[in-house]
Amino acid sequence: MVLLVVVIPLRVTTTRAKLHSFGPFLFVKRVGMMSRDTRIAADQHWIEELRMTLVEQFETQTARLTQLTADTGDPSEAHTQAALRANVRQQLDQITGALGRIAQGRYGNCDKCGVPIPQERLQLLPHARFCMPCQQRHSS
Known part of the structure; x- marks a missing residue:
């Protein structure tokens, strides 16, 4: 130790x-x-709090998408509305992916190399699928 x-x-x-x-x-x-047991319990508690936050974000984004989908009747806003809907759908996909990884018990591990993703990164980007080195390789 x-x-x-x-x-x-x-x-x-x-x-x-x-x-x-x-x-x-x-x-x-x-x-x-x-x-070790205390750390595991603390990690499980943190993940459960994160799961609840993600569920709240999912509900918020779903309500936002419903509002954006409503016809405003103003054709000049059609392009802006389409871009906003695409952004909200992307956020919903990311939230759904994170919730799926939590349910499968693989949340917090890089999808590419399996290394644990630092908790600081997950706090900033809860839907992160990759560790930083793999994210950089994936983005380039």
């Missing part, structure tokens, strides 16, 4: 934001001290 100890000199003027900037180091220390 690797134990990383970070000494942070605290002053009265230390702000919460400044402490937060040390977050990754403090997180590593906490994770390193967790038991």
